[in-house]
């Protein structure tokens with residue numbers, strides 16, 4: 001029997017109400033993450049990555065419409081849970097999130113230790129002593145000496161603050177940690193050491209990760225799986241070696257060709273053009289306007305095709321079991 005994935009997202013949709021209409025930020029996303037697996041989610045700015053993370057944690061802004069679809073955790077659709085149950089059983093406990101720019105959102109007047117322990121105390125009623133003890137452990141896990149718990153955010157370097165927000169996400173020992181651009185504001189050495197922390201936690205705890213990033217090179221170290229988003233949808237989902245080595249979607253191919261390589265003289269070409277508006281995305285393939293391989297059939301929306309086990313692509317080139 002096929003393994004039930006830790007996380008299985010089925011036809012997930014969420015829009016924001018704006019003065020100009022509905023912004024379809026997450027528009028039919030299917031994804032899965034198994035235990036002890038790291039899924040890297042790539043995609044240009046505005047394609048819906050952070051919105052997807054927020055739907056999974058159900059921490060949406062006021063103008064977000066209620067999401068549709070399914071978010072199954074060990075086979076159970078937690079999207080259908082009432083808020084109270086979701087807060088008790090899922091958020092921070094089983095799925096935790098390091099939000100985009102979280103390291104700059106720490107409260108400047110509260111010691112980091114208190115901020116790290118807060119989810120356990122506020123949401124789970126842990127005593128101060130127990131929460132502080134666990135906070136100290138979480139700090140050590142991410143490579144910060146426990147006495148840093150007494151410091152204020154401004155007394156920590158950027159890398160230390162990022163580790164602190166990671167400790168915050170790890171504190172209740174969740175099964176899945178979602179990280180939204182965790183290293184984009186950091187220098188390369190600090191990025192590398194944070195990636196090493198994630199790799200170690202994955203190895204030692206068996207934690208699963210969803211890592212949202214623009215940074216193909218850094219993320220490739222942790223990735224078991226890769227999903228590429230475009231205009232609110234996933235266009236390709238594959239094992240990391242397959243995605244990095246032989247991507248199937250023209251957009252994935254162009255993205256991989258645009259990653260700078262060592263020993264390459266010319267700067268790689270950027271992908272010309274811009275993604276479509278999410279207010280009224282085109283009815284056909286959303287990438288067609290920028291696709292060198294488009295054909296008249298791309299005027300109607302491509303379905304997701306499973307090429308081989310766990311390699312899915314949303315592209316007309318692959319409709320009849322071909323590999324393009």
Ligand SMILES: Nc1ncnc2c1ncn2[C@@H]1O[C@H](COP(=O)(O)OP(=O)(O)OP(=O)(O)O)[C@@H](O)[C@H]1O
Pocket residue numbers: 016017018023025043044045046047048049050051052061063100278
């Ligand atoms: N609160 C909101 N109200 C209206 N539109 C929003 C809101 N938040 C995000 N959007 C829009 O939803 C779309 C997806 O945004 P999102 O932040 O999820 O993208 P992203 O992939 O995370 O981008 P980035 O890489 O820049 O972080 C964008 O068009 C964005 O402008």
Ligand SMILES: [Mg+2]
Pocket residue numbers: 049050051100180
């Ligand atoms: Mg984002």
